[in-house]
Amino acid sequence: MKIATFNINGIKARLNALTDWLDEAQPDVVLMQEIKSVDEAFPSEIFEERGYNVEVHGQKSFNGVVILSKLPLEDVTRGLPGDDADEQARYIEATVVGESHSVRLCGLYLPNGNPVELDGNDAPVKDGKYAYKLAWMDRLRARAQQLLAEETPFLMAGDYNIIPQDEDAATPDSWRGDALFRPESHAKWRALLNLGLTEAFRAQTQAPGHYSFWDYQAGAWNRNNGIRIDHFLLCPYTADRLRDCQIDKDTRARDKPSDHVPVWIELDL
DNA sequence: ATGCCTAATGGAATTAGA
Numbered sequence: 001m002k003i004a005t006f007n008i009n010g011i012k013a014r015l016n017a018l019t020d021w022l023d024e025a026q027p028d029v030v031l032m033q034e035i036k037s038v039d040e041a042f043p044s045e046i047f048e049e050r051g052y053n054v055e056v057h058g059q060k061s062f063n064g065v066v067i068l069s070k071l072p073l074e075d076v077t078r079g080l081p082g083d084d085a086d087e088q089a090r091y092i093e094a095t096v097v098g099e100s101h102s103v104r105l106c107g108l109y110l111p112n113g114n115p116v117e118l119d120g121n122d123a124p125v126k127d128g129k130y131a132y133k134l135a136w137m138d139r140l141r142a143r144a145q146q147l148l149a150e151e152t153p154f155l156m157a158g159d160y161n162i163i164p165q166d167e168d169a170a171t172p173d174s175w176r177g178d179a180l181f182r183p184e185s186h187a188k189w190r191a192l193l194n195l196g197l198t199e200a201f202r203a204q205t206q207a208p209g210h211y212s213f214w215d216y217q218a219g220a221w222n223r224n225n226g227i228r229i230d231h232f233l234l235c236p237y238t239a240d241r242l243r244d245c246q247i248d249k250d251t252r253a254r255d256k257p258s259d260h261v262p263v264w265i266e267l268d269l
Numbered sequence: 270a271t272g273c274c275t276a277a278t279g280g281a282a283t284t285a286g287a
Contacts, residue, residue, distance in 0.1 A: 009286085010276050034286085036277065061277050062285070112287055115271070161287070180287065215287065216274035227287080259275075259286085 001071075001098055001269045003029040004248075005157040005230055007109070007213075007260035010036040011043065011064075014258055021251050022050060027264060028070045029096055031107035033159045035064035042066065059089035065107045065158070071096050073105075080108070082139035090136075098269030103238055104147060104154035110161045111136050113179030130179050133161070137188035144195055144233075153237040156197075159260065160231045162189045164199065167208035168228035180229060198239035200232035200265050205245070212247055213260045221252055230263045241268040 004027040008014040022030070030052075035042060037058050044054040052068040057078040067073060073094040080091035090109040095102050113133030117125040124131040140156070147154045163181045166172040175181035193199065201210070211226025220226065234242060244266040251261045 013276060034276095112285085114287065175287095178287075213287075217287095218273050220274095229287080256275095 001267045002027045002264055003267060004262045004264035005031045006262040007033040007159040007230060007258060009034050009258040017254060017256055021262060025248060030068040031157050032066040033109035035066055036061060037064055055092060055094055057089045057092040063089045063109055065090060065092045065109055067092055067094050067105060067107055069096050080139050082142055101269045103269060104152050106154060106156040108156060108158035112161045116179050133179055134184060134188055141192050144192060148195060148235060153235055155232055155234050155238050157232040159229060161229055163227050163229055164189060170225045192233060196236055197233040200234055200242055200245040203242060210247055212263055214252055216259050230260055232265050243268055
């Protein structure tokens with residue numbers, strides 16, 4: 001089963017680029033982020049025509065996540081547990097039924113967290129964007145812990161807005177103080193991994209210089225000034241079934257690209 | 270230097286992204 005994650009940066013602006021990639025990459029499942037659309041305005045029929053089931057968790061202007069699947073989706077839930085006051089559409093779960101096994105798909109758009117606002121003790125300012133990011137990561141960890149406890153096979157994939165290590169950025173020194181790369185962000189990332197989760201790309205590839213995002217500004221793509229922030233985290237059961245993980249870098253060079261490119265895994269399910 | 274670009278909103282300039 002081929003499962004992809006793709007931050008499309010707006011469904012309306014990405015229809016052609018998205019359908020071109022879908023028709024050629026032929027993923028069985030796609031977890032999409034930043035659709036920037038309400039549920040009613042999402043063009044589900046474009047994907048249904050291609051044989052996908054579509055589950056949307058949208059929001060006006062910003063955020064918004066979607067699951068596409070050629071196989072049936074069951075038990076769909078919207079929103080990350082742990083904060084009833086959180087109105088942002090950044091998380092969706094569904095179970096996909098494979099030939100012999102099922103897996104819980106957790107699609108996520110983790111908050112960016114910039115600008116980083118710290119108080120006099122270098123603690124994130126309450127109600128600031130960075131505090132929201134760190135709290136969101138705590139909630140994600142709690143959800144992963146719950147899925148592990150109930151022995152539900154799962155994967156968590158999407159735009160994590162985390163650069164894991166120096167080798168995941170072309171210019172790591174320029175990111176040191178950024179919400180994507182700060183020590184507090186890395187600590188939360190490692191707390192996720194320390195539950196026993198496997199980061200799929202690094203399970204397959206050790207080399208530096210592989211990125212999933214290039215800024216639209218300052219010729220970042222032409223200078224290969226990228227960062228790797230779109231990830232798959234796999235529970236042990238799912239990690240044992242990982243066969244491949246690749247980044248579809250070429251899509252960044254096409255017409256009207258997203259600033260992110262698709263990342264995909266192949267699982268034996 | 271929170272900018273050099275892009276998208277959404279709304280119908281001009283602002284917000285957000287990372």
